[in-house]
Amino acid sequence: MTTLVPVTYKGGIYRHDEVMDLIDDLGGYVVQKHVMAQDVVLQSFVPRDDIDLIRKVARPLGGEVIEAPLVGTEIAVVSPSLEIHHLPHSACDVAEYLRRAGAKTNMIGLARGFGKRIANLNDEERDIINEHDLAVYILGNFEECIEKKFPALRRGIHVPIVLTGAPDRETLERIIDPPVEGYVGGAGRIMHRFKRPEELAKLDELVEEVSRTLDARRDDLARDPLSIFPPRLMAILEEQIYEITLLTHPTPATAQMEGLRVKLPYDLYADDLRALEIADGIALGDIADILPSRMRNYILIRIKPFSETGILV
Amino acid sequence: MPSLKQLVVESPEEVGRRAYERIAADVLQDLDLVKVIEHLYIYVDPKVPIFIAAGKLRHMPRAIRVGDFANVNIGEKMIVLDIADETYLAPMLQKLWARYGKENVDQPDRFTVVLPVGVAGEEELELMMVADPSETLHMDVIYALQYLAPEGFKVRRQYIKDERFYYVASEDTLPGDIVETMVAPIFERMGMTL
Structure with missing residues (x-):
């Protein structure tokens, strides 16, 4: 193969x-x-x-x-808010750099993610972050704040997290308990574009950290492969469902590591998708869960592993 | 060219202190306040939590009057304002309309404004105040400090008058005597009294 x-x-x-x-x-x-x-x-x-x-x-x-190590992944770039304090630098710089490595990034500005004591994550934010392959948390300059607020910001998140902040890597590793999958130190809140060599090196380090984390997940997937490779399913859907080609989104169907996000309304298309025959006698509903996405009214397709379905398309 | 004389950032956390030094320099430069602020002293302690910025402004630019950017020529039938610099033309027209009525203010071309003789004297026109740059400057300085402070520090007390300013912010309720206990000593160290 x-x-x-x-x-x-x-x-x-x-x-x-x-x-x-x-x-x-x-x-x-x-x-x-x-x-x-x-x-x-x-x-x-x-x-x-x-x-x-x-x-x-x-x-x-x-x-x-x-x-490009990150092609076919959807990554959430989480910043404490969408205020001028975090945008356009550093949150946009990070999102843009990950895109260069091939990822599809979504920026998520939390409603109440700022502050040490008052930081919060609501259920919508939690669910949307969990729909991604990985979340990059862009936090600030003080060790004390990161230590106090991070438990609130990660509550209920089960996708891998890569954390960035101004304290060095060792400090971040020390203060975060239980540990997250990746750390990038020395990149906190800044008010200028990442452009110096040492700043760009930080972004490269981030890409490396993210791809290392995702590679670990890819290795798991290699041991128990998905019933269909997501980009393959994407190609089939684009061919079979005419409406996808009419969408004006930059990515009408977004490939993830273990599924797809299809930007069609769930209520109207979910049943059609479930019944869609993707190979001889195999309906999409047999090998994947068709779920409503928390992002607008989109559809989230989660492909089941081979061990569960016994089907490999 | 005058520039920021002194920028001091203090914090118990060294990493945060260095980051804030860079942030402060970037923000002041972005908002074009380097020439306006002479001293800036920042103290930030996330453990308390407290953020204090205090400092001194340079001499404020004085109020802009019509005579500063236009020649007032009184003729037999008309008063002709010959505009040399358009920067304050719009606020001047607003002021003239409000005082003498739109029917009395005519602008035949970009650099000329005409009024009928008799509505105003030469001195009155020349001394008419058009704009006060310090008004927006105060707002800019406070905005810069808001921008600078950690975002979660929403409870704040600010002051700006004459040449002195301070901005205190925290996540929790600020103690009533915070200005006396923490801000006044900072001004003393800068050799000023509040």
Whole structure:
């Protein structure tokens, strides 16, 4: 079986459809396509052995293929509020940098996440964060505050968390109990853009920390694979459900590590999705849970593992 | 060019103190207040919790009058205001309309405003106050301090008058004598009295 690896293709819009066709022909998947003026960025999964072939085809078009560890993941960037104190720096800088590594990031500004004693997380915020593959918490400058408020902000969160703050990594590890999956120290509340080499190094460290955490989850998934690879399901849905192509969202269907978020109204489409035949005699409802998302009225598809369904599509 | 003479940040946590030094410098620069604030002293202790910023402003720019940016020429039938700098043209028109009525204020072109003779004297017009930059400046300084303070510190007491200002904020109720016990000593260290 060929291994699909996450890559980003960057190139001009001219003849980029040839690259898309090539990825398709090689058995890969394009999970996100961004067209910005003359440029196009494709976040995709391609067979490891064929990366050189794609490079060769892309060379005359001026395109480049970069390994992007976070393609196919949806990450929540959680900041204590959406006030000027946290935006645009550092929360947006972090979200933007993770996007460059291929992730689909959603920024979540908590309603009452600020303060040491008064910090809170409501049920809607909790559920939305739990719909992601991983949450990055962007906290501030004081050890005392992070120690006191973090238990409130993580209550009920069961996805992996990567925590950033101004105290160094060792301090963060010491004050957080029980431990979270990743830490990046030395990156607290700042009022300027991350642009110095040492600041950019922090962002690289964050990407590394996030991909390390997600790799651990990928290893678990390799031991008990999902009934269908999410980008594959995404391709099937886009082909079978015409309405998805009509949506104006940048990512009408968002690939996650263990499922998909489909931006169609749950009430109208959930039953159709459950009944949708994705392979011979197999309905989507047999291999996945079709759930209402807390994000607007979207649909969340959680794919069940092979051990549960005994089906591998 | 005058710039910030002194910026002191004190905190029991060294990491936070250094971060706040950078934040303060960035905020003052972003809001263009480096030339306005002479001294800024910040004390922040998240354990209490308390945030205090105190400092001194430079001499405020004085009030802007019509004579500062326009020539007042009194002719036989008309008073002609010859505008040299458009910055305060809009507030001046507002003031003129309010005082002499729209029918008496005419603006034939961008740099000329005309009034009929007799509605006002030369001195009256020249000394007419158009804008007071210190009004918005005070608001800008308070905004900067709000921006600077930790976001959760919502309970606050602020003061700005003449050249002195302070801003005290906390997450909990502030003690009634906080200004005497914590802010006044800071002003003493800067060689000023509150």
